[in-house]
Amino acid sequence: GLPILQAFFDGGWLTEVDHVVSSGKEGTVYACLAGEQAPAGHERLAVKIYTPREVRSFRNDARYTAGRQGHGKPDRRMERAMAKKTRVGKQGKEQSWIGHEFRTLQALHAAGARVPEPFRQSGRAVLMEFIGDADGPAPRLKEIAVAPEDGRRHFRILMEQIELWLSCGVIHGDLSPFNILVHSGEVVVIDFPQAVDPWTNPDALDFLERDIANVARHFAPAGITVDAAALARSMWHTYRASHR
Numbered sequence: 001g002l003p004i005l006q007a008f009f010d011g012g013w014l015t016e017v018d019h020v021v022s023s024g025k026e027g028t029v030y031a032c033l034a035g036e037q038a039p040a041g042h043e044r045l046a047v048k049i050y051t052p053r054e055v056r057s058f059r060n061d062a063r064y065t066a067g068r069q070g071h072g073k074p075d076r077r078m079e080r081a082m083a084k085k086t087r088v089g090k091q092g093k094e095q096s097w098i099g100h101e102f103r104t105l106q107a108l109h110a111a112g113a114r115v116p117e118p119f120r121q122s123g124r125a126v127l128m129e130f131i132g133d134a135d136g137p138a139p140r141l142k143e144i145a146v147a148p149e150d151g152r153r154h155f156r157i158l159m160e161q162i163e164l165w166l167s168c169g170v171i172h173g174d175l176s177p178f179n180i181l182v183h184s185g186e187v188v189v190i191d192f193p194q195a196v197d198p199w200t201n202p203d204a205l206d207f208l209e210r211d212i213a214n215v216a217r218h219f220a221p222a223g224i225t226v227d228a229a230a231l232a233r234s235m236w237h238t239y240r241a242s243h244r
Contacts (some may be wrong), residue, residue, distance in 0.1 A: 002030075004049055007122040012037035013205065014045065014127075021137045026193065027051050031130055031137060039119075044130040046116065046137075050098055050193075064173055067200030068100070082235050101193040102126050104170055111168050114161055131181050132186050134241025138183035141218065146182070154187050157214050159231070161189060162208070166239045171196045171204055175211035177218045200202060208232045 008014045012035040021029040027050040034042050098121065105118040105128065116129040131138045146154065158180070165172065172195055178190040198204040211226035212235075 001096075002049070002060035004123055004125050005032075006048060008032075008047065008120065008125070008127055009035075011120070014038075016046075017047075021046065021132075023103060023127065025051065026191070027053065027124075031132070040050045040072045041231050042129065043134070044132070046128050046130040046166045046208075047118070048128065050124045050126075058158045061194070063203050064194040064196055064201075065096075066104040066202055068096075097193045098126060100195065101191075108170060109166060110193070114157075114186065114194070116188065116190060122217060128213070131183050131190070138188065140178055141166050141180040141182055141187070143239075144182060146222070147220040150185070154182075154222065155215060155219045155222070155224050156182055157187055158189075159212070161187075162211060163235055166198055166208070166235055167242075169197055169199060171198050171201075171207050172211050173207040176214045198236070200244065205232060205236050208236060222233075 002017060005014065005017070015035045016033040018031045021031050026049055029046045029238055032045050032047055034045050040156055050162070050205075061187050091140045102118050104122045105115055105126075108115045109117045116131055118126060118128045120127040141154070162172070162175075170192070172189065172192060174191065174194050175189070179189060181188045181190060196204050196207050198208070201207070209232035212226070212232050216224055216226050216228055
């Protein structure tokens, strides 16, 4: 059993852990059978359990958290603990990454973005929509062959998604074919713990350009040729102009 999931079992959200979907440096995702509290139509739910206290092993995670806005009043004591890297500080840092992804998914899903719907957070675990079906989880874009016409359509939709996230004050920051799923012929984007604020993060435009370049590079065989830097600047100026 996984004690960290007890709150979800007690709350009637889950009845059984079915199988591991993926495991990486950030954490492990499990497919679980849904309980009576799960929304109608969801036979399975996904749970992401973050790796303890090394939630993201980014070498330069300060680039991602720079300018990140806290929710509510800043906790000066916690900020000092995090700066000194004490045990309490490390736990606080861990929770800030997890809570940040949960809130980001909430905001993006509410705006109609193609992301998993988040349901609950408990400690190091986030309960969310399972992207897949009875046969298993949806494959990552990296793992499948896509016809050129589908590739061009996916690229166009992903650029629209990046613009939608931007309008919500979000840049993914780590977008690649590894965290884009293809389910029923449509793209769904996952993994937002490192998402950055385009208004307050000093490297935001660099992250936006890199996200676009990573996607464009993958779809180059489908005939996609774009100037990622120019496209990023165009999106950026549109966003900044509309948020003056």
